[in-house]
Amino acid sequence: MPVFTVTVNGRARSVTAEADMPLLWVLRDRLNLLGTKYGCGVGVCGACTVHEDGRAVRSCTVTIAAAAGHAYTTIEGLSPAGTHPCQRAWIDEDVAQCGFCQPGMIMEAAALLKTTPAPTDQQIDEALSSHVCRCGTYTRLRRAVHRAAATVATER
């Protein structure tokens, strides 16, 4: 089996895997980073969202071969203590119910705020409408993104 090198949460990791193994399974089954969740395997639910060179991507649709040489951030690497503005806002707005989709939601929102520091409702909807929350936390999600944006603005 070939060996690939990817950077995950700031560390270079060497992974022996079939070239077509999705990054999602590399993270979960090889690197034991379990915060990134499997929801659909075909890129339509967003539960497995991570950052690739700062951009939100679906780790279930990126093969390890394509991932090699890129730098990834997972929910574990976003802010280990849970102090990223999105994480704080999620707690303050009491967003999560079952919580299973939330790591993916947070990674998407964190990427959005990098490019769009003060998103409108519509921009939030555009970014997060590719995600599924079966518990229906959407109303609070929107509020939490606005709150995180406000935090980023005041802390800048």
Added chain:
Amino acid sequence: MKAGHPSRRQFLKSTGAAAGLTLAFRVQASAKQAAGQPAFEPNAYLRITPDDRVTLWASKLEMGQGVRTLMPMMIAEELEVDWDRVQIEQPSPGGKFAGIELHTSGSDSSSSQFRTLRIAGAAAREMLVAAAARAWNVDVSACRAARGAVTHTPTGRRQTYGQLATAAAALPVPKSPALKDASAFQLLGTRIRRVDGLAIVTGKAAYGTDVRVPGMLFATIEHAPTLSATLGQFDALAALRVAGVKHVIPVTRGIHPGVAVVATDTWAAVKGRRALRIDWRPGPYSTFDSDQFLAGLQREAFDRATFPVRREGDAAAAMTSAPRQIEASYLFPFHAHATLETMNCTADVRADSAEIWVPTQTDVRTLQQAAKVTGLSPDKIRVHCQLVGGGFGRRLFADFVAEAVEISKTIGQPVQLSWTRQDDMRHGYFQPATAQWFKGGLDASGALVALEHKTQNAALTIYDMHGGRNIWTHAPPTRQIDPDVWGAYDNPYEIRHLRVDCADATSPVPVGPWRAVEYPSTVFGRESFLDELAHLAGADPLAFRLALLPRNVKTVGEYAIDRGRLARVLETVRDRSGWTQPVSLARGRRRGRGVAANVYHADSYIAMVAEVSVASDLSDLRVDRITTVVDCGIALNPLGLEGQTESGITWGLSATLLGKIDFRTGAAVQSTYQDFRVLRIDQMPALDTHILDSHARPGGYGEHPVPPVAPAVANAVFAATGKRIRTLPITPDKIHA
């Protein structure tokens, strides 16, 4: 309903099991359960240890509804400790906590525990105060419990609960601990954020799928592609050549037969599965077509109306003399649960024992299935209930537990079985498709005098798994219809002549409880039909309902339905939603409002107004706003209740506007969130949720907001367009048709 409770002596005892104070008690889910419980069998424990830790072994499972936050609040309110110091431990059934029964369904968590957890907290507090008074040789009335310590008020002497706990354990358990009046609550009724928020947002919350056991392999199953198909020959060679694949074995203990591929990681298992060559033999239901079945539901199925559900007056006679009559039927299709975390279970079966890690709503059936498949006695099996990534009724089944246990037993190694999204969507227990038929008669003044309702219900396969049978070894069960169909039986309105019957809608599709069980389908029909009757009478639909709600308590079997409470939520939603004002106009769009109401198990009351807009060319439909007014008794945690309302509305809107499962040639057509669509954030309407002050006992809530959503939207669509949509989902093509 009032849940009966056994005498205090039976209900609560000090076990003296370890250092500190341990109280064992029993939480009853319902009066029926209490009646069937001859001896004291504790299912919950409260322990205070010398290190000042307060631990509750909880009998309810967290699946997003917030019980792990609410239960400590109930204990802490009476015990007088900071609520976040109450740690919840998840008991494993059997062993040390024999008799504990974890089973979380029917929105009963808060209502069943409201009294018992407070009694346990109050009893512990009184024992701790008594221990302090004895140690100081003072009167208990001079001592005060607060924030985890007892203080002797005159002298300021103070001991923590931990210091007092062992001495307290030797004292008698008070038979009638004094409970606070709800008006004195300091914690209950406040807005408390969930306890595990930080774990979730940092990705540290561990669900069933995150279980890792040393030496564990990963399994996936190729299930029978059509209903009732059986496994013929299969060729495992190509699969076994995939790097990492260790075993390819048949699996027979789930709902559907299958072939499991077991590998060193998930991806190897998936690739091995793709390489399988399997000869499936079609069964008697491998041609099942849901369109044909649904068409039958609206025709001949009603002729199988064999179960009388409710009778008031003489509906048939009153109908013939009613000057105006209409009839209509409403259709609710099959639905998947589609929990975001797919079904999974980790099992380690050894020769003489087994361990199971599973995200489940029921340890009971988990243990039953594991015992059945392994042949081990239940006391040799440890079940670790994991955090649940969505339940909604699907995890009341243990079919995937049986499969994981079977695989581990066969290969002699620990294994984690994970269903793919496609497996999960196509091979679950579905919300049964049913039709509801109504006929109503108005008198000369436009008042509703007679109503006939033929509802339908499918024999829920849950009973079958409960009995431990694989359904395909038997014909689909028939005539096991529960006559107490929720929403039909407990119709809350005063209708002088009412006749409700239930017909069998059992199909070859495995079905089970889905969020709110029968209410979504029965209430969609009932509240849509009331709207049709109101329009026939020329009445305002909300006022029409209020006219059917004398301010009294209606007793139907074990339900005591307080119509005054339902009237109050309707009046409040009328005022809050701007019901009496004309809808605002928007260029190029037609707008309308619709109302619906429901009573959940006689103890939670809800009214909802939906405001929709439809493009003038009827090309799209948007739900713009939903106003909800709720009386669910004492609001224990309003923040949680609002969250459940938002959640239930979203669930209801998915079924109202988007999703359904079709079967063609015996197979579910939809298999991902792309074709079984659920609501996304961009379709989320503005919500206004108002929880009324109430002194009534807390009612169930997790399911309660789902049922009124579909009829409120359907009625709003009618108001906007004049189109009456009687089949879900309500899609623009139906409005256009």
